[in-house]
Every structure is written in C-alpha cells, then in structure tokens.
Amino acid sequence: MSLSLAPPEISPKRRAILDAAAELFMKEGFxxxxxxxxxxxxxxxxxxxxxxxxxxxxxxxxIIEESCQKMQALVPQALANHAQPLEAALAELGAHWLGxxxxxxxxxxxxxxxxxGARVPELAQAFYTAxxxxxxGWLLDWLAGEAARGRLQPDAPLPLVAEQFFSLLRGDLFxxxxxxxSGPIGEExxxxxxxxxxxxxxxxxxxxxx
Amino acid sequence: MSLSLAPPEISPKRRAILDAAAELFMKEGFxxxxxxxxxxxxxxxxxxxxxxxxxxxxxxxxIIEESCQKMQALVPQALANHAQPLEAALAELGAHWLGxxxxxxxxxxxxxxxxxGARVPELAQAFYTAxxxxxxGWLLDWLAGEAARGRLQPDAPLPLVAEQFFSLLRGDLFxxxxxxxSGPIGEExxxxxxxxxxxxxxxxxxxxxx
DNA sequence: GTCTATAAATTGATAGAC
DNA sequence: GTCTATCAATTTATAGAC
Numbered sequence: 001m002s003l004s005l006a007p008p009e010i011s012p013k014r015r016a017i018l019d020a021a022a023e024l025f026m027k028e029g030f031x032x033x034x035x036x037x038x039x040x041x042x043x044x045x046x047x048x049x050x051x052x053x054x055x056x057x058x059x060x061x062x063i064i065e066e067s068c069q070k071m072q073a074l075v076p077q078a079l080a081n082h083a084q085p086l087e088a089a090l091a092e093l094g095a096h097w098l099g100x101x102x103x104x105x106x107x108x109x110x111x112x113x114x115x116x117g118a119r120v121p122e123l124a125q126a127f128y129t130a131x132x133x134x135x136x137g138w139l140l141d142w143l144a145g146e147a148a149r150g151r152l153q154p155d156a157p158l159p160l161v162a163e164q165f166f167s168l169l170r171g172d173l174f175x176x177x178x179x180x181x182s183g184p185i186g187e188e189x190x191x192x193x194x195x196x197x198x199x200x201x202x203x204x205x206x207x208x209x210x
Numbered sequence: 211m212s213l214s215l216a217p218p219e220i221s222p223k224r225r226a227i228l229d230a231a232a233e234l235f236m237k238e239g240f241x242x243x244x245x246x247x248x249x250x251x252x253x254x255x256x257x258x259x260x261x262x263x264x265x266x267x268x269x270x271x272x273i274i275e276e277s278c279q280k281m282q283a284l285v286p287q288a289l290a291n292h293a294q295p296l297e298a299a300l301a302e303l304g305a306h307w308l309g310x311x312x313x314x315x316x317x318x319x320x321x322x323x324x325x326x327g328a329r330v331p332e333l334a335q336a337f338y339t340a341x342x343x344x345x346x347g348w349l350l351d352w353l354a355g356e357a358a359r360g361r362l363q364p365d366a367p368l369p370l371v372a373e374q375f376f377s378l379l380r381g382d383l384f385x386x387x388x389x390x391x392s393g394p395i396g397e398e399x400x401x402x403x404x405x406x407x408x409x410x411x412x413x414x415x416x417x418x419x420x
Numbered sequence: 421g422t423c424t425a426t427a428a429a430t431t432g433a434t435a436g437a438c
Numbered sequence: 439g440t441c442t443a444t445c446a447a448t449t450t451a452t453a454g455a456c
Contacts, residue, residue, distance in 0.1 A: 044440085
C-alpha cells in the first residue's frame with residue numbers, strides 16, 4: 001500500500017513516446033516535428049502512437065504538462081539560510097534559481113510554450129503558473145520571513161519587491177538565452193548577475209546596518 | 211535627386227506579399243502559415259510568390275528584417291527631458307518605451323523570433339541587435355549625460371545601471387505579454403511599473419538631494 | 421512578371437490483421 | 439495494444455503559356 005506520489009502504472013511504450021517526443025519538441029519546436037519522426041524516435045509504429053494520443057496536439061500538451069511538473073520538482077524549495085546576511089542569502093538563492101532558469105531544457109521549454117502559447121492559451125497559462133508564479137510565491141514567503149525578522153524593511157509591497165528581484169535576476173542574460181543567443185553560460189556569470197540583483201534589493205529595502 | 215533613405219523602387223506585388231505574409235506570420239506564427247495562404251492574402255498567384263522569394267524561409271527572413279527596421283524607427287530617440295528631476299525623467303522615458311515594447315505587434319514579432327530563432331540564428335541575432343541592444347545604447351547615452359550633469363552618481367558601471375533599469379521596466383508584465391497571457395494592457399499599469407523602476411534606479415544611483 | 425495547372429513529397433490519421 | 443500498409447489531404451515548389 002504505497003502512498004507514492006509518482007505517477008503509477010505508465011506503459012513502457014507510452015513512456016518511450018513521451019520521452020522521444022519531448023526531446024524532439026524541445027530540439028526542433030512544435031511545427032517541424034512530424035508524428036512519423038516521433039514514432040521513429042520512440043521505436044513504435046504510428047498506429048500505436050495514435051492509440052495512446054488522439055493527435056499531435058494532445059501529445060504536445062501532455063509533454064508540456066509533464067515538463068512543468070518536473071520543473072517544479074527540480075527547484076528545491078528550502079534554501080533559506082538565515083545564518084547569512086540578507087544580501088548574501090539573496091545572492092545565493094538567486095544564483096541557484098537563475099542557474100536553473102538558464103538550463104537549456106528550461107529555455108527550450110519556454111521557447112516552445114511561447115511559440116505555441118497563442119494557439120493553445122491554457123498551455124501558456126499552465127507554464128506561467130508552474131514557473132514564474134510558483135517561484136515568486138516561494139520568494140514571497142521567504143521575504144516575509146526576513147521582514148518578520150527585521151532584516152528587511154521595505155517601503156514597498158512585498159510582491160513588488162519579489163517581482164523586482166526576479167526581474168533583476170533575469171537581466172539581459174535571460175533574454176539572450178531565450179533567444180538562443182547565449183553560448184554555454186559560465187557559473188561566474190550567473191553568480192555575478194545574482195550578486196548585483198541581491199545588492200540592489202538589499203540597498204533598496206534592507207534594514208539599515210545598526 | 212532625392213537622398214531619401216526610404217527603400218527605393220519596390221514592386222507593388224512584392225509589397226503586397228510582404229504585407230500579407232507579415233500579418234499572417236505575426237498572427238499565426240511561422241509553421242502554420244502556408245505559401246498558399248500568403249498568396250491568397252496578397253491576392254497573387256503562387257508562381258508570382260516564388261518568382262519573388264526562393265522559398266518560405268527567405269520570405270520569412272525578409273519579413274523579420276524589415277520589421278526590425280520598422281521597430282527601430284518607431285522608437286523616438288530624443289526623449290531626454292533635462293528639466294525634470296532624474297526620477298521623473300526616467301519614469302516618463304520608461305513608460306514610453308515599455309508601452310512600445312508591449313505593443314501587440316512587437317510582442318508578436320518577439321514570439322516568432324523566439325520560436326524560429328533556434329532554427330535560424332542570424333535572425334535572432336538581428337532582432338536582438340535591432341531591439342534590446344539599440345535601446346540599451348540610447349539609454350546608456352542618456353545616463354552618461356545625467357552622470358556628467360551630476361544628477362547620477364552610480365557606484366556601478368553605467369551599462370549595469372542601464373541593464374537593471376530595463377530589467378525592472380520589463381518586470382513580470384513583459385513575461386506575461388510575451389506568453390500572450392496579458393489582455394489589453396492599461397496605460398496606468400505601464401506607468402506604475404515604469405515609476406517603480408525609475409524610483410528604484412534613482413534611489414540606488416541618483417545623486418543625494420543636496 | 422504573372423498566371424493556371426500540376427507535379428512530387430510529406431503530412432496527420434486510419435483500416436484491418438494479429 | 440501493436441503492427442503493416444495505406445488513405446486523403448495538404449504542403450512546397452515548378453512547367454509552360456501569355
């Protein structure tokens with residue numbers, strides 16, 4: 001009697017289809033990928049493909065939803081290090097999250113959702129909720145804790161502070177990465193950007209040094 | 211003997227094709243648009259279409275490049291209002307630019323470039339140069355003027371200041387709009403966001419009130 | 421350059437046997 | 439569920455006449 005949250009009983013063929021399709025969609029986008037290619041990649045016949053999914057759209061939607069779930073699971077929730085000063089803690093947290101956001105897989109997911117979001121709005125909504133909304137929620141909780149502890153004395157609403165931190169964190173690098181213009185991203189580049197964002201937030205809203 | 215910079219002598223049919231294709235690509239993305247649909251929209255035969263463009267990709271590329279040029283022309287360069295205090299000037303400038311960035315056409319252009327950028331890198335590069343790089347360059351010049359005038363005393367490199375202002379300006383709204391999740395965007399929403407960004411930059415790097 | 425008509429390939433999707 | 443074989447529609451692209 002397992003209470004496991006892992007999705008139970010998923011057929012191997014279905015799993016192979018989902019994996020192969022995910023790889024193709026992330027790599028080439030939605031349009032250029034044919035059902036033939038998916039079947040070939042999953043080493044499955046097209047009939048089997050259509051036995052599991054009603055069509056290309058349904059397959060795509062399940063891929064995105066599954067990826068969103070994985071995305072949420074990938075970001076460790078508990079990163080609060082209250083031993084550090086506010087700025088250092090923000091910088092560490094920010095570097096970790098930014099590093100995640102810049103992963104090629106996450107950028108690829110973002111790209112295909114942006115591309116097909118206009119056609120399938122509920123898909124864009126699912127991505128936005130699983131991604132930015134969730135992250136901002138966690139940050140908001142953490143900031144509220146810092147404020148309660150007196151290390152943050154914002155004269156602006158906490159949601160605005162959280163949004164500004166994320167905006168600063170993304171910076172220009174996020175834009176470039178989404179466009180596919182950034183090569184491999186160095187860890188120090190990420191850390192530098194996160195530190196700049198943390199410094200700005202700390203100076204804007206941090207408690208004055210006693 | 212005109213020295214006009216306007217592109218000279220473009221055939222009416224070619225113009226019609228470019229306009230019809232631009233509208234279709236912005237509305238539906240690259241993949242779903244067929245050459246048949248373009249020909250129909252431009253009220254031109256497919257043979258004519260292929261007489262002007264070697265294929266769908268070439269047509270698309272010319273559309274994007276032309277749109278990038280229009281984009282640059284659309285943003286007035288001279289907005290510097292030195293009569294206002296730094297924060298007010300930044301807010302006004304920011305509201306104007308953000309309003310431009312959030313235009314449905316500009317978001318649509320961004321979307322298709324993101325979608326096809328991985329397939330055609332020079333396209334993403336052209337967009338990035340015509341858009342973010344150009345805007346940041348203008349802001350940098352303006353900030354340098356403010357610094358020379360003593361109204362800005364940044365303890366960070368000016369390029370970082372410019373990047374942070376743009377990041378704050380985009381905020382979450384830009385992300386939502388790119389995903390197609392924002393409905394019609396109110397002018398006051400834009401102004402509020404721009405004011406918050408301007409306030410942050412002014413407090414971080416502005417000269418202390420004498 | 422421009423058209424009508426069509427070629428040639430690929431697509432998403434299914435029928436029927438096992 | 440799974441396969442082989444195939445359909446019907448659509449796609450990009452071109453021949454040939456004007």
